[in-house]
Amino acid sequence: MLFQKKTITQKLRELSGWGMQELPETLRVPPQGAHRPQEQFVAIEKATLDELAFAIVGIEVQVAQARRGLSGLRELYEQARKRGAAGTNTVAEVFFSGDFTEVAK
Numbered sequence: 001m002l003f004q005k006k007t008i009t010q011k012l013r014e015l016s017g018w019g020m021q022e023l024p025e026t027l028r029v030p031p032q033g034a035h036r037p038q039e040q041f042v043a044i045e046k047a048t049l050d051e052l053a054f055a056i057v058g059i060e061v062q063v064a065q066a067r068r069g070l071s072g073l074r075e076l077y078e079q080a081r082k083r084g085a086a087g088t089n090t091v092a093e094v095f096f097s098g099d100f101t102e103v104a105k
Contacts, residue, residue, distance in 0.1 A: 008045035027051060030058035
């Protein structure tokens with residue numbers, strides 16, 4: 001077949017000015033307690049607006065977790081540098097060997 005019909009998701013991605021170039025083909029809809037005990041994967045074109053909303057909330061939770069992880073790693077790195085650590089030092093050396101002390105606050 002030379003020409004293939006575009007999927008709804010492909011058509012949505014092409015809508016000018018909507019910023020949907022990275023729109024996924026499927027949504028991960030997280031579990032919803034007893035109502036929906038297991039996660040589901042739903043094709044965009046078959047997703048209800050409620051499923052879109054649940055998928056958005058699930059992604060927001062993941063983003064918040066990633067931000068907290070990033071913040072913790074950044075703080076660990078900055079504290080190590082304040083103690084005079086070099087790039088080759090390990091976290092265990094910097095914080096538990098007694099060889100490094102904070103030099104700047």
